[in-house]
Amino acid sequence: MIFDEFTIKTLIQRVPNFPKAGVTFRDITPLLQSPRALRMVADSFIQRYVEADFSHVGAVDARGFLIGSIIAYELNKPLILFRKEGKLPGEVLSEGYQTEYGQSQLQVQADSLCEGDKILIFDDLIATGGTLLAAAQLVRRMGASIYEAAAIIDLADLGGSQRLQDIGIATFTLTAFALDEY
Template identity: 45%
Template sequence: MDSSFAELKKHIRSIPDWPKKGVVFRDISTLMADKLIFRKVIDVFVYRYLQAEIDAVVAIDARGFIIGAPLAYLLNTSFVPVRKKDKLPGDTIGRAYSLEYGEAEVEIHTDALQKGERVLLVDDLIATGGTMLAAAQLIEQLGAKIFEATAIIDLPDIGGSAKLRSAGVSVHTFCEFEGD
């Protein structure tokens, strides 16, 4: 975690019991509502990855797109969406996963990445790690290599970042929230 980013935690709204009882949702819409803070968030990502020789930014539906698209543009890479099941036209591959409040499946186009490409995997938050791990498996299935998985927020008590690391994925987040 980057301590210079910790100050931005105050711009992330915590919503208890959403989307179901017992879950505390970490909402980045309040962070994005402040144009200077949102710009700082994107700038911090760009600064970290500017010299990383990344070929593509792969972002996860939907909040990952908010970070991933401007990041890909500023890093001069391609942008590849990983979407929820049945949202991409054309040939796709998919992977089911569990998350903190249910189950889901994500997909990627079969021609989205080339073998050997270096990929930055982006989302807003890592909780159970299920979504990122599923996306990482899809990336690897296409023959690309994950440079790093990154997010604004880590919820380390839920264990997702540890699950990703144990699967061999390098992980970087900029702030974390303890507890549920």
């Protein structure tokens, strides 16, 4: 199936003032409800990474779980979950971060990765980069490295992808939106 960026972009809804005033939320629910679009998205990532040299797929809570789990399954890689505070059992590592909504904590099970592991970190979008930067810090604290940070959407005007690249983390997204687009 050929990737159609226009179709993907038109299925991502713009929701002004959600979850708080001044924030424009990009809702991928309509994309997930379209079997054709979901397949295009998943297949695009799978084709990109089918021969890539990484050992694990990391998925960021919660929308990153949706495509991240498909990628891990299709590429036969272990799936590592990066969750919001208080959602994981056992010993966890925590990292605070700033989002466009406020302060938050991201956690991962402390024994998820080992020195020498290399991980692809997946989320639904890159906005300010706070969540992915927190995940990267957790990965590095376990002695592992980041292969790439990937997402469906880049909101480049918010600077997150640039922040990741500035600290040496390659990024890849299928599409990008300007703040006022759509």
